[in-house]
Amino acid sequence: MAILSEFYLLLSAAVFSIGLYGILTRSNALVFLMSVELMLNAANINLVAFSFHYGNVTGQVFSLFTMALAAAEVAIGIGIVLVLYRNFEDIDVTKAATMRW
């Protein structure tokens, strides 16, 4: 007995929202990066679940690419966080707010 696909969706929505919640409430850049990872993985849950739902492997393959891209993104992200720290002596994303309006 397979689990109904709606529940995968619900799970992924929950993961997505948790990641988003982290982004919205926390100001630490690294937490931000981690939260983004959560959100990307929420998508992966969907992809894998619906790969099974439709009986094709497309979703699974794509989820692999998503992971790879997540890694690349974090690489750049960490680089930016580094220079952020050097310039602002902090990794609080809300501190870097000199440009506005």
Add this chain to the structure above:
Amino acid sequence: MAGVYDFVPAVALLPFLAFVVSLFAGEYMPKRGAEAGIIATAGSLALSVWTLLTVAGITGPATSFNENLYTWVAGGEGAVTLNFGILVDPLSALMLVIVSLIAFLVHVFSLGYMNDEGETGLPRYYAGLGLFSASMLAFVFSNNLLMAFMFFELVGLCSYLLIGFWFREAAPPSAAKKAFLVTRFGDYFFLIGVVGVFATFGTGLFAPVEGAETLASFPELAEEALAGSAEEAGVNTFGYDPGTWFTILGLLVLGGVVGKSAQFPLHTWLPDAMEGPTPVSALIHAATMVAAGVYLVARMYGFYALSPTALAVIALIGGFTALFAATMGVVKQELKQVLAYSTISQYGYMMLALGAGGYTAAVFHLTTHAVFKALLFLGAGSVIIAMHHEENMWTMGGLRDRMPVTYYTFLSGSLALAGIVPFAGFWSKDEVLFEALIHGLGSEGAIGTLLLVGYAMGLVAVFFTAFYTFRMVFLTFHGEPRTDTARDPEPVRWNVKGPLTVLGIGAATVGFINMVPVAEVTGREIDYLHKWLAHGDISVTTTEHYGELLHTFAGVDPAELGPVAPGAVSLVLALAGVGAAWKLYNVPDPEEHTDKLGGAKTVLMHNYYLDEFQVWLATGVTVPLARAADKFDQGVVDGVVNGISSVSLFGGSRFRRIQSGVVTNYATLMTLSLVLLLVVFVVAGGVV
């Protein structure tokens, strides 16, 4: 036929050339441009006389002339064609002579009044005179209403230029402005009338043009429309009854007449216009600008004769103005002011005559008035030269002995003005009153009553006219000199005396062309002017035809009454006026009896507060209105424009605050908009 008619345009063109020459070359001429003007007006006079003789049939068979010469604008199908053309008939031929004669004399007189006094800017002066004469002459021979209007306006321009000749002083430019503005106000109605006439009839011709196909004149078309149906005559009456519509048009045109001929209530500019050089005043009052209005009514009399209402209005305006202006003339202290009011008054008589069906009388009075009023102004100019440009009569006195030529010619003019037999004014004024009386008596209904009212006012005015005229004469020339200047006036030269003499003789004799009472009494046919105007090559501009029209359409008919008794009445009144003046002012040391008038004097001195009223209209109504409009424009109309921009920019400056600089806030906003979009487009299923 290369006859005199081919040269008629030159009557106006010669003074125009003089204008050009004086303007550009006057600086280099010994008399600063006067030469050109004198030669040109002399030429015009000669041509005019020749024309008159031709029309009279003295050089050949009596003819008239009416042709379009020049297409100003051709509108093509469905639109009227606007032409310039020349109409020479007895009326215009006579007027041409009068105008060119006066213009010539004024030019000569100006040598004495302007050149000898060492005025500067003379080329401008003579250029103005030239243009003035040219415009008036062209106006006189215009064969259609539009052309007439155009030169009518040019006359107004010239009056502006000449009244404001001494522009460095404060008063003349103001007077010039007033003259133009007030007449412009009248011309506004005139212009509507012109447009209306063309729109109604498709033509503005005063008289039909004979040619390959005859072009009908608008009075004829109006006559046809009244007689038959408007559609048949091809007349568009804009949904009105033809009679009503023609009355409206006539009254609109009359607006211009009232303005230019200084009739009540648009007469206020004329006394102010005395700020101009005196020869200019002579020209304006005698032959050009002011005469233009009355001439216009005479010119299109065939149209007015169709409308009893218009006639009654003309007569009433005329009669009232005659009396009204005469009363104001009684209290004036300046020589020229008195003359100014007398002009208004006299033109009122002409209007009265026209309104009362006395076409010939009006033309007669126009003629005699041209002569004696020009004389009086030039005489006044002579006095002013003598008095070193002092115009107040109370500073004069006793000039009779020191300047006899001026005195006797002036006296001749005054007698004419006062209407003392046998001077010119008597005959013409008498006829005006006579015509008003007989038509008032002879016409049925309201028009008859109204004409009688006009007559009554005119009759009363006779007394006042004689009174103020001789008050003026006595104060100026009789008694003891009241100032040193009056004791030792500056002598005047031939160029002043010459024109005075010519006109002085004229003022005494010109009335003989139409001595109706004498003709009546003696039974001899010496009413030459009647004959002159009664017949003509162009039948629709003859008094015969006008008489028919008056009878048929306006219901104006003469009563059977001899001219002698009414003439005697007015003569008695005139003599009474002279006598009163004699009694009061022909004393060595006259007093200002006007003080006895009390409050009435104040009212009269202020010209019944009409100036004040008109100034109030301009500065008390129009200017505040304009200011209010300006405030509205700046505040509301422009305010909305600027407001939109301010609101946008303010909105922008608030709007950009969304970009708070904190990336977490961005994320929140992004999330919220995502939620919003989802709610609208997914949960609710779209906008609609």
Add this chain to the structure above:
Amino acid sequence: MAIAGPVEALMAVALVGAFVVFLAPDDSAGRIATLVSLVPVAGSLWMYAVFDGSGNGLLGGDLAFESSAAWIALGRYEVAWHVGLDGISLPLLLLTTVLTTLALVSSWTPIDERQSQFYGLVLLMEASLIGVFTALDFFVWLVFWEFVLIPMYFLIGVWGGPRRKYAAIKFFVYTNVATLVMFVGFMALVFGLGDSVSSFDLPAIAQALRTPGELGTFFGIDPGTLRLVAFTLMFAGFAVKVPVFPLHTWLPDAHVEAPTPVSVLLAGVLLKMGTYALLRFNFTMLQETAIANAGVIVAFGVVSVIYGALLALAQQDLKRIVAYSSISSMGYVILGLVAFTPYGFGGATFQMIAHGLISGLLFMVVGVIYNETHTRMVGDISGMADRMPWTVGVFVAAAFGYMGLPLMAGFAGEYLIFQGAFASTVIPAAPLVTGVAMFGIVIVAGYLLWAMQRTLFGEYRLATDYDVSRAPVHDVVPLVVLLALVVALGVQPRLVYDMIQDAVNPLLHGGVLPWW
């Protein structure tokens, strides 16, 4: 049909001349520009002499100097370079070239910095103005129409008065919005025509719009409503340029701040773009809409006349007076256009020329006085006639021309409009409405006479510290030339009126109009 003709040559001369002048030294830029601008004058006079067009260019008349070439395809719509002249555009072309040259000459005195840029921009503007009055393709026309704004913006903004920046931006944005609004209106029409047109060729569109039944339903809007919407949008767009109350407030600011030669062109030519466009678009293409709403349109015209004149009465600045009176005078053009009579159209077109010359003249003469006195306020100067007799003489003549003195061009234009409007069967209560509008001639006399009395006459007095002397000859020459033109056109309007009449008559035939 040639690909390039005299029209292109005129434009090219102005355009190339503009760039030459941009690179010229400041000292000689004015002279070079003037010389260059004489070529278009000569060219347009030659075109006038050999003009062989007939009929209305948009309604199948024979165009003179026509040329066309394919240009752009927007979707399935062809945009082609298409220029040509008919009896309406040729007089306006003449006005443009002549007035530009005179404005250039009159710039010699007042423009004393960055001359090469100034004169180059004026020539640039001339090139685009030529385009506006000759283009026969909507997009080509629109390019020129909008391009005019750019040199104008700089001319006001760089060389203008104290509030030049405000005035420049106001003018710029205001008129630009107007263009966009108008554009949408026109596009709706073109698209509403559906398959019956496949280009933006104005004659094709005009003829299609005048053919009953060609305009289809567009997005549920029935043809009648579509016409009304398009008419409204286009009228609003053009009304800004004219300008018509209440869309006029950019004008006084622009005029007052602009340097005098620019005011000359602004009043003399740029305003005519608006009425020209109204004539070409609204009153050629959407006649039944215009006729059905004549009452509203004429109200805008009459209100402009009276309101503009009243505003002029309240002003103290000579240029502002002339600026507001331009609103008044252009109101007459609206009155003439909406009359739908031969003289209405003809008079309106003639009035464009006449007002172009006279307002240009009046601005120029105010400028000459300003050059000497450095003030334009009525209260600051009096008795100028004492010091500058000839200039004042021209001033008086120009002012009377403006008041509609007979035998000057303004009278001819106004009279013909009145004649046309009075007999109009389209305007409700035409005689009355015309009569009301005509009251403008009294007010105009009021404020001009008042201003003249205060400034020109009376005792000489000046509130600024300048030594006033007679104006230099090159300041006076353009005045005299203009005055001569004004008089010539007043005495013989047929110099241009015949071709105008020939070009406007077809507007009253065929199409949707019942008769004429």
Add this chain to the structure above:
Amino acid sequence: MVVEIGGFAVADWVTLAPTLVLVAASLLVFLIDTVEPRPGSSSNAVLAAVTTVGSLLAFLVAGYLLVVGVGQERVTGPVSMFNGQLVVDGMSLFFVVIVGSVTALVALASYDYLAGEAYQAEYYALVLLAATGMSLMASANSLATAFVCLELSSLPSYALVAFYKDNRGSVEASLKYFLVGALSSSVLVYGISLVYAASGRLQFGAVAEQLGARPEFAGVLGVGVVMVLLGFAFKTASVPFHFWAPEAYEGAPAPVSAFLSSASKAAGFVLAFRLFLTAFPEVGGLAGGDPAVDWVVAVQVLAVVTMFVGNFAAATQEKVKRMLAYSSVGHAGYVLIGLAAISAPDSGFVLGASMMHLLVYGFMNTGAFLFVALAEQWGIGRTFQDFNGLSTQAPLACAAMTVFLFSLAGLPIGGGFISKLYLLAATAKAGTWLLGAALIVNSALSLYYYSRVVKAMWFEEPDGTVEIESYPTSLYAAVVIAAVATVVLLPAFGLLSPSAFNAASGLF
């Protein structure tokens, strides 16, 4: 597998030549960097030259392919390759032309701009890699490819914005860009996963086929479509995912701002066009009937809001560069009209308008940012007042800037005039009056703020504190070339508009 190019039969991947040129150039840059790791000025010139030539070549090749009709109806029809993951058609080539031209201009300008900076090789390599990603986005025909290519263009961009590592503005800009970008790509990929959930496919055509007009899971699909739409909104700097744009453009080195605001935006748009028109036409109701997911209206809303946000915020800026950044947001709103008004019967007309606007925008906006680069190079400051009287010292550059600004505002001095009116006509054609009205209002407002710069340069008196000493050649050249191109695009608009129209029509 075989297509014909100009008479020669070649393998289908040859049509990807522009992309391959870009990749090759980036590898060459890496190679040069390897040979001389700490480059001197001479190798900087080589790097810049390689980048410029490479992107120019890509531009020319794409242009050639476009002209000879590759991938277009009149020759071969769309060239689909790699089992439908990529497609080369008129639209993709058209956008490669845009990307290539912008990249070439940016690379040319960067030579002077970067003089004396370290990490030049990395800079050029990243530019080229990002350009590669953008050119591939134009061809992507599958959600997977699309996402990967999008990341290829995004990741180098983040790094490029932070190029001035020790400059707070640059780093802050990069941080915000990255964070917003990361969030957006999460949203995008989640959206993709939902589309997959609703259809079981990732390739555009297959998705459309599976969904049909009445998809079973409209709700899930709807969430997916909206999320994908917003993912692209990030790339195109459209509201509500535009927040990064003002900061990133302001903080980044000016050539990078030019690159991002022109090329990157164009790439985002082409992908959006292709995705929505080939994957979601029927669910959007384009084939008739009620839409299951009314994304057209959603785009309309976004377009209007984007216009207003961008232009109103731009109107009151103090800094020229930030003003241009906001105006770039505003222009995204204009271009969105291409999708928003797509319901028209004649959609090629509408979409072609957007494409032409992006093309012209590529030159005029790049030019404007490059002028700012010039100003930064001069060190005169960034506010409007700092530009006061600049025309007296640098008339040529100021004239070029004037051309850019007026063209951006839609005045007939450059191609922007026709493209903006074309867009306005498109709104009329589609009967979307609200869009037209919004375009008019915003256009007017934009004229106001663009002319503020012009006013500062030409009307104001210089304050006299700044002397311009250098006139950097390559930067000047780039500015002037962009200006000339902008002007030439007015008369030459007709040379390209049929391509855009045909390419756009080809999507239906």
Add this chain to the structure above:
Amino acid sequence: MTTRPRLVTDVNYRNGAAAVALFAVMAWTFVTAQFPAPLGFGEGSITATIGYAMFDLLEQVPDGHGETEGFLVAFLVVAVVLDAALDGAVMLARREEDDSVVTALADGGRRALGAGAADESGSDPGDAGSGAAGPDAGDAGTDGGES
């Protein structure tokens, strides 16, 4: 001060509500969707299929794995992406010898002159408030409340 983790106290719960709202909307949508039973995979190695798919060897994909799509392009591009990421990350992360220099590009190199920016703010509505918005002005946290 030790470096052990501490309870975070500066959590912005208000912003978090947005995420909760999003979850509510998504959950409502997903729960209302009625998906049929999953098809599931048929015969064949999924791992192998993933490999075939990555290399576009689609003819090798077993029938039971449905219409699996090819990913060769994505595969190649990801390779380049990783390249780019590496390049970018290295560039950013590399430490300079003298990284103490901190300039603000946002000031255009005119920090010294920045104070005079309010020259003509009165004359032009567009410049309203120019004095208040200096680039470094609001750094201290005056801007928290906007959103």
